[in-house]
Amino acid sequence: MTADVDLTVRPPGPHVLRDRFLALDCRLFEAVATRHWPGGDHVLPRLTRAANHGKLWFAVAAGLAATGSPRARRAAVRGLASLTLASAAINTVGKRSVRRPRPVLDKVPLVRQLKRQPITTSFPSGHSASAAAFAAGVALETRGLGAAVAPMAAAVALSRVYTGVHYPSDVLAGAALGVGAAYVVRGLVPARDRLPSSGYPRAEAPALPDGEGLVVVVNRGAGTADRVSALQEVLPRAETVECEPQDLPDALEKAAARARVLGVCGGDGTVNAAAGAALRHGLPLAVLPGGTLNHFAADLGVEDARALGHAVRKGEAVKVDVGRFASGPEEGAEEGPEKEGIFLNTCSLGVYPELVREREHREERIGGWPAGVLGALRVLRADRHPLRTRFQDRPHPVWLLFAGNGTYHRMGLTPGRRSGLADGQLDVRVVHGGRRPALRLVAAALAGPLTRSPAHAAVRVPRLQVEGLAPGTLLAYDGEVTDVAGELRLSKLPEALTVYRPLVPHGPRER
Known part of the structure; x- marks a missing residue:
């Protein structure tokens, strides 16, 4: 009687694969720890200490900003934003998900070891995540500066294995997380070269x-x-x-x-x-x-x-295009002052003109950005009522009416950039009146270009007429503030202004 022999070749189980991977990781760690790198014993430990708490990358960002180049400044901001997101992900989720102990330092020469050993878990590498996030963020804004920063980021990642505080897999996982954070930031705030281009005449x-x-x-x-x-x-x-x-x-x-x-x-x-x-x-x-x-x-x-x-x-x-506004008494009303002007960017009614006025009162003393923040807090916290207006003979209370000269594209949570300035349209956003202006304004910002929501509406039209404005209603246009009353008419002067602009590689459309 003969027994059946099962000759089927089965793949190794998950535990076997894990053990093999960890063994390979340890062999790579020992290979780096035992190999002498010319100059590494003096440079890499210092470099890894310089990168503690992101200090190295803040210094690099300051250097980029100091060049005076707008593109370099944007790259620095994008790099720091990516680094911040990566660090937050590492410290809240990454370090707590896999509680891997740090490598044993027996194979690492004493001259390389850090005087203060980290006490957190080993996986993933926070230094590597920050380095990769900053370098990737810079590169997504401008490839040239990204290529210049990348070798330093790679050296920081290598230093974590060289000084014995991380396994190679910790570094790779951290770097992948950092690059991912940079792409998330780009998804929220796209680089300018990723905006859709509608061309310029x-x-x-x-x-x-x-x-x-x-x-x-x-x-x-x-x-x-x-x-x-x-x-x-x-x-x-x-x-x-x-x-x-x-x-x-x-x-x-x-x-x-x-x-x-x-x-x-x-x-x-x-x-x-x-x-x-x-x-x-x-x-x-x-x-x-x-x-x-x-x-x-x-x-x-x-x-x-x-x-x-x-x-x-x-x-x-x-x-x-040039936007135009005109204000005056409504038909059948008593005579009043006529006001008119132009806007190249935006024109708005409601809480924003009040914010601009509040900012102007403070910016000479404390600067533009702090004055803007304090002005916004004051306006949103004040006990106020929405602006009373009429559209098409129907009452319509609003917290904010925004009209852009051209279509604004999403740059993160709010509209912020135009890829063309000659589309013949007013980009109109309205935040409906309600009991809590701050919540409605935030909801409208999150809604972005949605055309309908309970708090927000958006439409693109060549002209708009708003009626029923009380005397002294504030109107903001291109950062300036004036007062209007009665009827407000917004319109466009299509392709009215010639402006010098370097031609982009694909060039504006010919006419």
């Missing part, structure tokens, strides 16, 4: 190789001295006229009367005034960002004097 504009014929009006109140010096280096024959904020309208009119191209250096409010003068005189506009936010210049793609100088020298320009 090409415009004819004078090419000024050395800047002769360009008159740039500079708002001294915006702190623009360094930017003007940079512009003079790239366009040495351009004329610059510095003025105080209160003298800006007169300076713009005088400059426009003798210029071939009107230039301006300042924030969005200053650029708004310059755009009005350029329209009245039929001149192209050259914008050098010089304010705190510079929304128009950022959306246009003009980041600094070098970019503007290139466009002016080559005669590269595009046409952009």
